[in-house]
Amino acid sequence: xxxxxxxxxxxxxxxxxxxxxxxxxxxxxxxxxxxxxxxxxxxxxxxxxxxxxxxxxxxxxxxxxxxxxxxxxxxxxxxxxxxxx
Numbered sequence: 161x162x163x164x165x166x167x168x169x170x171x172x173x174x175x176x177x178x179x180x181x182x183x184x185x186x187x188x189x190x191x192x193x194x195x196x197x198x199x200x201x202x203x204x205x206x207x208x209x210x211x212x213x214x215x216x217x218x219x220x221x222x223x224x225x226x227x228x229x230x231x232x233x234x235x236x237x238x239x240x241x242x243x244x245x
Contacts, residue, residue: 181209183218190221198222213243 186198199222206215213236220232236245 181205181212181214183214186218187221195222213240213245216240217243217245 186201189195189197198218202215202219202222206212206219209215216232216236220229220236223229223232236243
């Protein structure tokens, strides 16, 4: 019974920490010169995942003004220091 309880808690808690948006397909499209899909999808992705450092990084990549992108990247560093971005 104890093992079942631990397994149940593990199944509920681990996905909550592991969820982040996979932006790799968008980054590959951007690298290939196609920014339109990522630009169109970004607002809805941010609405569903407002605290995602991955989406902040994607926003920074899509930002054409270098100073604005720098502000976004700095916010990732300060707000999400453990993020891979």
